[in-house]
Amino acid sequence: MPAISHFQHFKQAFPLGVDASWQAIEHYAELDSSLYSWLADAGSLTERLMANCQHFSVRVIGQDVLPVSDVERQALADSKYFNPSADTQYMVREVLLCCDQQPWVFARTVIPASTLTGEERQLATLGEQPLGATLFNAASMTRQNLVVASFSANSLVSQVVHQRFDEEGAILWGRRSLFHLSNKPLLVHEIFLPAAQAYQQND
Ligand SMILES: C=C(O[C@@H]1C=C(C(=O)O)C=C[C@H]1O)C(=O)O
Numbered sequence: 001m002p003a004i005s006h007f008q009h010f011k012q013a014f015p016l017g018v019d020a021s022w023q024a025i026e027h028y029a030e031l032d033s034s035l036y037s038w039l040a041d042a043g044s045l046t047e048r049l050m051a052n053c054q055h056f057s058v059r060v061i062g063q064d065v066l067p068v069s070d071v072e073r074q075a076l077a078d079s080k081y082f083n084p085s086a087d088t089q090y091m092v093r094e095v096l097l098c099c100d101q102q103p104w105v106f107a108r109t110v111i112p113a114s115t116l117t118g119e120e121r122q123l124a125t126l127g128e129q130p131l132g133a134t135l136f137n138a139a140s141m142t143r144q145n146l147v148v149a150s151f152s153a154n155s156l157v158s159q160v161v162h163q164r165f166d167e168e169g170a171i172l173w174g175r176r177s178l179f180h181l182s183n184k185p186l187l188v189h190e191i192f193l194p195a196a197q198a199y200q201q202n203d
Pocket residue numbers: 043044045046047058093095097105107108109129130131132133135188189190
């Protein structure tokens with residue numbers, strides 16, 4: 001796990017965005033088994049984080065109606081229920097998932113305006129409640145298209161939690177999934193930050 005030299009404070013950079021070259025998880029079968037198990041886990045990341053620390057919290061970096069990248073629009077267009085030409089407004093939520101006050105995950109969720117209707121309007125007012133609690137308690141929830149990417153640690157983390165790394169070339173790993181609630185899509189990115197248990201190699 002990359003050593004962290006200076007932990008200062010959360011820097012409210014919003015929106016940070018996530019620019020990556022995503023690959024199917026099978027492409028990374030050679031990764032350390034601990035890291036792979038976190039990246040491939042089909043369950044709620046919130047629940048797994050809660051099980052691995054004393055105090056779990058969500059720190060909202062920002063939330064707003066914003067333009068999204070072509071890559072994100074294309075990922076949402078993989079949903080058979082979504083029409084990118086009809087839906088041009090997206091709510092973007094970026095948070096840090098913290099374990100015992102340490103940021104373990106940077107998460108960015110992109111929700112088309114057409115998803116924020118009916119029951120799903122509650123997704124716009126989550127605040128510091130974890131999105132996972134809503135997703136994994138919904139009978140209509142489905143998840144597909146899990147893909148994985150690596151990130152240069154310094155470029156991402158220094159913008160999010162103002163940390164530096166002693167190790168040159170330290171990289172972080174993240175995943176992206178396409179969820180549906182009541183057949184309405186939302187795109188969730190989760191990037192494991194240096195403190196995450198995902199980097200604790202199995203003995
Ligand atoms: C999708 C989940 O929700 C988590 C919580 C999020 C939030 O509160 O914004 C975002 C991504 C997830 O890591 C989950 O728990 O698996």
